[in-house]
Amino acid sequence: QVQLVESGGGLVQPGGSLRLSCAASGSIFNIYTMDWYRQAPGKQRDLVASISRGMSTNYAASVKGRFTISRDNAKNTLYLQMNSLKPEDTAVYYCKMRITAISGPVLKDYWGQGTQVTVSS
Numbered sequence: 001q002v003q004l005v006e007s008g009g010g011l012v013q014p015g016g017s018l019r020l021s022c023a024a025s026g027s028i029f030n031i032y033t034m035d036w037y038r039q040a041p042g043k044q045r046d047l048v049a050s051i052s053r054g055m056s057t058n059y060a061a062s063v064k065g066r067f068t069i070s071r072d073n074a075k076n077t078l079y080l081q082m083n084s085l086k087p088e089d090t091a092v093y094y095c096k097m098r099i100t101a102i103s104g105p106v107l108k109d110y111w112g113q114g115t116q117v118t119v120s121s
Helices: none
Strands: 001-008 008-013 018-026 026-038 046-051 057-059 066-071 077-082 091-101 107-111 115-119
Touching: 001 091, 001 107, 018 026, 018 091, 018 115, 026 066, 026 077, 046 066, 046 077, 057 066, 077 091
Parallel strands: 008 115
Antiparallel strands: 001 018, 018 077, 026 046, 026 091, 046 057, 066 077, 091 107, 091 115
16 A cells, blocks of 8 residues: 655745645555645645656746756655745645555555645745
8 A cells, every 4th residue: 555645835025935846655565756736725636746656846937947956866856946936836735656566566646645845825
């Protein structure tokens, strides 16, 4: 079994910074692509950033230059450094990881529980 636990959300003023973390635990063999999504009230869940096993990264245009996605494979942990935050960044942020378990080779996607980020003066 695998579970993802998120932390680091909170309330910040415009222009401020937050760092989100997502830690995976359980019977993990390999973690492939790691992603951050966000969902604002009444809106669909959108991809914010992704990072591959080879450390290739992709960002949504709205966060490019402000957010940095990274991963620590030794800790099975994903991070999102968010700088120059804007009110439009307010959302629940979810991590997602594509993982193979020790028990078998099948890839499965796992989601974190979500963490609230609120940007307001």
